[in-house]
Amino acid sequence: MEYLLKKAGKPIKPKKQSTFELFVMKKYLLLIFAFLTISFGGTAQEVLPLTLKESLSYSLQNNVNVKNAQLETLISKATVKETTATGLPQITGSFGLNYNPSIPVVFLPNEPPFGDPSIPGDVIPARFGLSYSSNLGANLTQMIFDGSFFVGLRAAKTYRQLTDLDLVKTENDVIESVKKAYFGVLVNQERIRLSQANLARIDTLLNETRALNEAGFAEKIDVSRIQVQRNNTYSQLERSLTALEVSKQILKIQMGMPMEYDVELTETLLELNPREELDALLLEEGIERVEVSQLQTNLELTHLDLKNNQAQYMPTIDFVANAQRAGAGNSMDAVFNKQNWFGSSLLGVSMSIPIFDGLSKSARIQKNRIQMMQLENQKFFLNENIKNEIYTAKTNLKNDLTILEVQQENLDLAQEVYDIAKIKYNEGVGSNLEVVEADAALIEAEINYLSALYDGLVAKVDLEKALGLLKINNLN
Template sequence: MTNNYSGKMLLSGVLLFFSTYARAQQAFTLKEAVDYAVKNHINVKNAQTDIHSASARVNEIKAIGLPQINGNVGYTNNLIIQRVFIPAKTFDPSASESDVVAAEFGVRNSGTAGVSLNQILFDGSYTLGLKAADVYRELSQKSLTQTKQQVAENVTKAYYSILVNEERVKLLNLNIGRIDSLYRETKRLNEQGFAEKLDVQRIEVQENNLKIELKNVNRLQELSYYLLKFQMGMKTEESIALTDKMESIKIADFLPQIDQNYKYTDRIEYSLLQTQDRLGQLDVKNQKVGYLPKVSLNAAYNYGTGRPQFGDLFTKPWFNSASVGFSIQIPIFDGFSKKFKIIQSENALQKIKQNMNLLENTIDFQVKQGQITLKNAFETLQEQKANMDLAKEVVRVTKIKYEQGVGSNLEVVNAESSYKESQTNYFSTLYNVLIAKVDLDKALGKLYND
């Protein structure tokens, strides 16, 4: 019984461990990493909050056109009642012509209660405000898309950086293994008197340099993972793994994209300017309709009373009153205020149109730059790959010559140094190709779409 219970507890513990580990470490493809980021990054969440605020702003503007109803309750205590001077003969025919009576005009306590209504019948600014509100909401939606694209760009570059570093780590480990083998062999030859101590020291220095470089790359890789998690909106203490590998990326497929056609409207920045242009046009119209009259309907229903004693307000009758009417506000002269507001709005609209022309030129340049950069990086990568393969072959041949006694240790060390340098150049160019691809996709407006 006890053994059975212990077995169940052990099994539960093992399952709990693996389930916790599975939750702790998440694996992501590049697409999954981007999708995670556009859902969890703080900048995206803030942009989504801005959309909710824009929606509330739209509803606020619409509410202005609905009936505005207000209630009111008031109480007044006339501490010193105003007096009205009336000829005394009005009340006493025998009184002198010069005598007056200072009669109190009003009562000490008065109360009012009522409700009022105001309804816009015509206001040009309100009508245009409704149109502008919808455009403003569209602008916030496009701002969200722009934020997502920026997040996708940062995540993609960070992801590629890790993949390239992984390949560097693999090759460095192979280099260290090969140099270590050469070091042990040379040391054995030195002990037998067939190699100088200097030969051993040269190889030892090279092996130490490779180990130092490996440590640096591993630290850089650790930092790259932190950067990726930051760009994804994850906490740095969370553990992640990348399921995409460098060999799964077909670099040759990048070339056909160099000659892609593009449209300015594919760029979210251009689309944002188009929306701002519509808002600018509405703003100009809004300033101009300020010259039109405004018409509104108003109505009121009230109860009121006045009594000498405060308690009478609650025991004596109140009297009702009602009114209905409309008002027309006609602008006549405002010191040319509207005129100058219109000039400012027209200038702001002109700047937007000029910025659109500037952005068109910028997009043309960025696309051409991206195409040339990617093509150059791709061709350089092919050359660096051939150079690296050649350096690898030189290492192989010089090592064989050294083992057969027809080559020097210095030749082997120099060949290894050249091979390592060619590897560094290759991976640097490989990263440049990947980043050039991301930059070109961004210039074409194809980096990320909802």
């Protein structure tokens, strides 16, 4: 009926809805709104459980620096192909079509036997050429001898080796950063767990003391003292929660993981710090560091640059070939008439002999030799520095293991002191102050123990890096 009224051009009166229909419509709209809120507004981050090895594998595939280093190796491969191509035949084609609106004039002497007595003057103007001309040709050049080519080819391959070493160095740096960031997250998780346990413990003590105060068996100062301790513990928990989120973001950045994901680490600090593995690492002698290989490769590249400059004193020899056809006519049709086209060709050898360049090659050779001396000095310093790094890393790890044992013992003693103080307080033979002091000492011992555990893991990473075993130990 409404459709017929519209077609007739008559206005449609809105149909009055009942109260029940309005109620149903409102309920329906509320349900739709709630569904949209849950579907779009309440979407949580996707949580990815990760082990240390999984984190390292992910980072070596997604970290931006690693990706760029991998692309650099592809560039070096293309550079080798580019250098090789210069020694292959170079073929070019050419085509030209010319129109002369005014044909150039050539002047000839007006003398016998070409002279014309009817033309006054000493010269005879003559036009040589046609209005239209065209040519089609091909040129070939093949290098026969060029000392720089062979040196450049070796240099391109050596540069490819350098980019491979740069990739290994970048991967080592990423592994180091991801491991330390991973340990940072674990430490903050452990701090949160301990802070929550401490908060629950002190809340229980606070409730008990309040009850005793209300019953007249404890003073108000006892409640206030515990409340202060409770507030400090709560503040520590809040700082740990914030530090955890920040450390997770740092870990995701190091891994190359998008920020919309959340991570959940499935290992503990103790699982990643077995004592037998640390003792075995202290006995390792290590392998050649990638930094040494990089420096050696740079030294080789400089030596090849020296050879390249020396090779430029030698002549270069090329084979050249040319084939061409040309045609001309006074009209466009005549130009492309095959009867007006003629061919020519050329075969030859060209030699270029350097004679004097203002001693520029000599200066470059001298510069190369000085650069090689600099690299040799850097190589010596790097080897000595690596020895010092290994010594320092081993010393730090030994020291951190000793401190860890002391802090473990200190934590056990602090727990024992707290338990005794709590028992004495509950039995009425100890003071509230003793319990608060014991709790504060226990919290400090927990923090010191976690710091020692984290320092031990970081010292282990530093020693693996110093020994050149960072990638080998963590990906096998």
